[in-house]
Amino acid sequence: xxxxxxxxxxxxxxxxxxxxxxxxxxxxxxxxxxxxxxxxxxxxxxxxxxxxxxxxxxxxxxxxxxxxxxxxxxxxxxxxxxxxxxxxxxxxxxxxxxxxxxxxxxxxxxxxxxxxxxxxxxxxxxxxxxxxxxxxxxxxxxxxxxxxxxxxxxxxxxxxxxxxxxxxxxxxxxxxxxxxxxxxxxxxxxxxxxxxxxxxxxxxxxxxxxxxxxxxxxxxxxxxxxxxxxxxxxxxxxxxxxxxxxxxxxxxxxxxxxxxxxxxxxxxxxxxxxxxxxxxxxxxxxxxxxxxxxxxxxxxxxxxxxxxxxxxxxxxxxxxxxxxxxxxxxxxxxxxxxxxxxxxxxxxxxxxxxxxxxxxxxxxxxxxxxxxxxxxxxxxxxxxxxxxxxxxxxxxxxxxxxxxxxxxxxxxxxxxxxxxxxxxxxxxxxxxxxxxxxxxxxxxxxxxxxxxxxxxxxxxxxxxxxxxxxxxxxxxxxxxxxxxxxxxxxxxxxxxxxxxxxxxxxxxxxxxxxxxxxxxxxxxxxxx
Amino acid sequence: xxxxxxxxxxxxxxxxxxxxxxxxxxxxxxxxxxxxxxxxxxxxxxxxxxxxxxxxxxxxxxxxxxxxxxxxxxxxxxxxxxxxxxxxxxxxxxxxxxxxxxx
Numbered sequence: 001x002x003x004x005x006x007x008x009x010x011x012x013x014x015x016x017x018x019x020x021x022x023x024x025x026x027x028x029x030x031x032x033x034x035x036x037x038x039x040x041x042x043x044x045x046x047x048x049x050x051x052x053x054x055x056x057x058x059x060x061x062x063x064x065x066x067x068x069x070x071x072x073x074x075x076x077x078x079x080x081x082x083x084x085x086x087x088x089x090x091x092x093x094x095x096x097x098x099x100x101x102x103x104x105x106x107x108x109x110x111x112x113x114x115x116x117x118x119x120x121x122x123x124x125x126x127x128x129x130x131x132x133x134x135x136x137x138x139x140x141x142x143x144x145x146x147x148x149x150x151x152x153x154x155x156x157x158x159x160x161x162x163x164x165x166x167x168x169x170x171x172x173x174x175x176x177x178x179x180x181x182x183x184x185x186x187x188x189x190x191x192x193x194x195x196x197x198x199x200x201x202x203x204x205x206x207x208x209x210x211x212x213x214x215x216x217x218x219x220x221x222x223x224x225x226x227x228x229x230x231x232x233x234x235x236x237x238x239x240x241x242x243x244x245x246x247x248x249x250x251x252x253x254x255x256x257x258x259x260x261x262x263x264x265x266x267x268x269x270x271x272x273x274x275x276x277x278x279x280x281x282x283x284x285x286x287x288x289x290x291x292x293x294x295x296x297x298x299x300x301x302x303x304x305x306x307x308x309x310x311x312x313x314x315x316x317x318x319x320x321x322x323x324x325x326x327x328x329x330x331x332x333x334x335x336x337x338x339x340x341x342x343x344x345x346x347x348x349x350x351x352x353x354x355x356x357x358x359x360x361x362x363x364x365x366x367x368x369x370x371x372x373x374x375x376x377x378x379x380x381x382x383x384x385x386x387x388x389x390x391x392x393x394x395x396x397x398x399x400x401x402x403x404x405x406x407x408x409x410x411x412x413x414x415x416x417x418x419x420x421x422x423x424x425x426x427x428x429x430x431x432x433x434x435x436x437x438x439x440x441x442x443x444x445x446x447x448x449x450x451x452x453x454x455x456x457x458x459x460x461x462x463x464x465x466x467x468x469x470x471x472x473x474x475x476x477x478x479x480x481x482x483x484x485x486x487x488x489x490x491x492x493x494x495x496x497x498x499x500x501x502x503x504x505x506x507x508x509x510x511x512x513x514x515x516x517x518x519x520x521x522x523x524x525x526x527x528x
Numbered sequence: 529x530x531x532x533x534x535x536x537x538x539x540x541x542x543x544x545x546x547x548x549x550x551x552x553x554x555x556x557x558x559x560x561x562x563x564x565x566x567x568x569x570x571x572x573x574x575x576x577x578x579x580x581x582x583x584x585x586x587x588x589x590x591x592x593x594x595x596x597x598x599x600x601x602x603x604x605x606x607x608x609x610x611x612x613x614x615x616x617x618x619x620x621x622x623x624x625x626x627x628x629x630x631x
Contacts, residue, residue, distance in 0.1 A: 005600055012599040152588070156595045163596075207588045217562040218583035221569035221622075222576040234577035320574070320581035327585075 009160040017157040017358050018383070020150035022390040023136070025355045027147055029394055030133040031202075032348030034126065035333060035341050038084035041125030043483040044405045045086075045109070046467035048120060053080035053112045058272060059253040060115025061087050066250070068117075069093070070278050073103060077272040080112035081289075083479065087112055122415040123405055128423075129398070134210070137420070147206075148214045154203045161192060181364045188357040191350050198347035199354065205331035208324060234321050235298055236314035241275065241283050248280030251308035259310065260286045260301055267292060280306055289334070295322060296329035356391050363387060385434045392446035393430030395494065399453035400426030402487075406457075406464045440501070447498035455491025458484035548604040556611035557594035561587040563618040570625055 033040065042048060058079045065075055072091035080087055087110040092103040109118045124131075135143030175186045192199065212219060212227070223230045231237040253272075260269055270289035276282045282305025290296055295317075302312040317325060329335060333344050363384050370376050404422035408415055434442045461484060462468035472480040568583035569576075598607040 008600050009596070012596070016595075152591060153595075155588070155592045159592055159596060160599075204588065208585065211584050211588070215562065215565055215584050215587045218565035218569040218580045218587065221566045221583070222580050230577060230580060234581055318575070318578050320578045320585065324581055324585060 006164060009163040013157050013160040013164050014362065016153045016160070017355075018362050020153045020157075021355055021359045022386055023146065023150045024154055025352060025359070025390055026136070026394055027133055027150065028348060028351040028355060029398070030129045031206075032345050032352065033398070034130040034133050035345050035348065037126035037130050038081065039126070039479050039483060040129065041123075041127060042084050042479045043467075044123045044125040044402070045120045046461070046465035046480075047118065048086055048109070049465075049467040049472070049477065049480060051080075051085045051112055051118075053082065053085040056254060056257075057110075057112040057115060058087055058257070061089060061110040062115075062250070062253060064110065064115060064117060065089065065091070066277070068108070069106065072277060073275075075272075075274040075277055077274070079269060079272065081291075085112050086110065086118065087115070121405070121408075121410050123419055124416045128401070128420055134206075137424075144210055144213060148210060151203055151206050155200075155207070158196075158199055158203060162196070165189065165193075181361070181368075184357055184361040184364050188354060188361055191354045191357065195347045195350035195354070198344075199351055201330060202348075202351065205327045208327045209331050211324075235325075236300065236317070237298060241281055243276040243279040244281040246280040247278060248282060248306040250274070250277055250282060250305050251284075251303075253284070256284055256286065256301075256303050256308060259303075260288075263301065263313065264288050264299070274305065277305065282306060283311075284308075290329060290332070291335060294329045294335055295325040296332055296334070297322070297325040356387075359383070359387050359391070384439050385431070388434035388439065388442045388446060389427075389431035392443065392450060393427045393434070395450045395490075396430045396446065396453060397423045397427035399450060399457065402457055403453065403460065406460050443501040444498055447494050447501055451491045451494035451498055453491075454487050454494060457487040457491075545604045549598050549607050552604070552607045552611055553595040553598040556608065556615075557591050557598065560594050560611050560615050560618075561591035563615050563622070564590045567618045567622050570622060 058077060061077065065072075065077075069075065069091045072093055075089065075091045078084075078088040088107070089110060090105055090107045092105055109120050110116065111118050131137070134147050136146060137143070138146065175183070175190055177183050207214065216227075219227060219230050228237075257269070261267070267288055269286040271287040273285040273287075274282060275285065284303045284305050286301045286303075288299035297317050298314060300312075300314045301310060303310055333341065336344060363380070366380055370380060401419055401423040404419045408418055408422075412418060430446055433446065437445065458469055462470065467477075467480045469481055469484050471477075472484070475481075565583040565587035568586065569580045572579040572582055574582065594611060597610050601607050601610060
């Protein structure tokens with residue numbers, strides 16, 4: 001291009017970042033919260049406050065399942081962990097759902113000591129935010145493509161952003177506060193550069209998690225449409241066994257669990273799948289957890305359900321498969337200890353701030369021009385409203401989701417769906433509110449509102465449940481207490497932002513030339 | 529690409545050039561990276577599962593580079609040429625391989 005490589009990269013960075021920015025912001029926010037998916041799920045089920053895990057509890061849910069769901073196609077059993085000390089179970093009913101013709105999925109929570117089914121409020125917990133992170137509550141296939149598209153352009157924006165910066169190292173140490181546009185640029189640069197390895201890693205590995213859907217052609221080249229064989233060869237996925245349609249008695253689970261522990265140096269399964277329980281051809285599949293490993297390899301043991309004989313064990317992975325599994329594991333970050341997990345979360349926060357400051361920078365840069373001409377184009381106003389509606393609206397929506405969890409009556413039909421409706425209702429209202437206020441007022445009021453919603457959550461929790469700070473702090477129950485304290489922290493953070501947004505802008509953003517100059521050239525000059 | 533001037537309106541040919549490049553980046557870039565994945569999977573001297581895996585892992589980097597190329601080069605025509613020429617070569621290789629393997 002005529003103006004040279006770096007300027008065309010600046011253009012590409014600006015526009016590719018703007019187009020996908022709002023979705024990326026939502027992906028970053030929900031993705032960061034997903035590092036705490038078990039803790040969020042736990043907090044949203046306050047009935048489980050005193051639950052604690054006991055080894056061998058998993059086997060105790062089997063009799064209950066045999067009563068509740070003898071004809072299920074599969075049982076999925078998540079053993080209790082220290083982060084989520086209940087046995088979570090779901091199963092696919094053989095009776096198809098009338099609504100969409102697919103097998104109906106049922107869910108249950110079981111006590112990790114007695115194996116009895118627990119009566120807890122109907123909620124999707126952290127699972128909803130986790131799904132939103134890569135499906136945006138759309139039809140899964142569409143949501144995944146949209147997120148993949150945005151992730152691809154995030155990768156482009158990152159690479160072009162790096163190329164744009166002549167002095168990437170100097171940028172890192174540069175922050176000129178309270179100087180309008182220049183401060184936004186400095187902030188965007190500093191946050192972007194500070195967590196750059198994380199941003200690159202998380203974007204690329206995010207694409208890797210769904211790479212066979214986005215880019216199936218490498219597999220097609222060697223396997224045609226037979227992807228099952230590929231997954232069996234490359235990732236050691238065990239082939240499915242068909243039911244024989246003859247009744248069989250499921251073996252006891254305990255010996256299989258001890259066999260797994262012996263093979264896995266004491267590690268335990270993260271997921272137990274029983275295929276065709278009650279059939280003579282049933283299978284028990286144990287998947288190793290990833291708490292102590294980077295790689296997300298599916299280390300699975302498959303046993304015959306009736307005899308308990310081990311029939312397949314996933315073995316060593318070859319180099320490329322291992323690379324993929326480690327990249328996948330780095331994205332999911334199941335391996336991390338609490339300290340490392342918080343570092344990941346802080347990097348995720350940096351990602352949000354990078355995206356948000358980039359979006360705001362787009363507006364701030366153009367504001368002086370329009371202030372002079374007095375004509376505000378539609379595109380500018382649209383970006384402004386979307387910025388407010390997404391950057392303040394999403395936190396408000398998440399707070400509303402948590403509020404609904406505590407306020408909706410336990411017996412409400414479709415209760416978990418109503419929690420999600422509260423989330424979207426709050427978001428739509430925030431977007432609508434942004435339409436009818438001047439931008440500065442909207443930023444201030446909506447950040448204040450978010451601050452109030454988050455900071456008062458622990459109080460609401462204390463009024464509606466027994467899982468509040470007064471009890472959980474004394475118990476040393478850090479899952480619940482940690483959530484409440486984090487909400488105070490978020491409230492304080494939003495209050496601080498609202499306070500800053502309320503202050504009148506200094507005149508530093510004053511243009512230095514009377515004519516509009518090419519904006520990218522100006523940004524260039526300031527970085528130089 | 530020229531730096532936008534906010535006051536003057538952008539010319540039609542400029543808009544057309546941007547639209548053309550956007551298409552070249554999104555669709556052309558995908559085509560090129562898909563063909564690269566296909567060809568790498570077919571030709572890499574590894575076991576077939578490893579070749580498919582390696583090819584898929586690399587394809588996203590190819591896509592990113594293709595997009596950057598499209599917005600860097602001087603004209604939209606050159607951008608398209610830079611996408612289509614390697615695609616033809618890769619497509620040809622894949623076809624030759626397909627027919628020789630079938631014979």
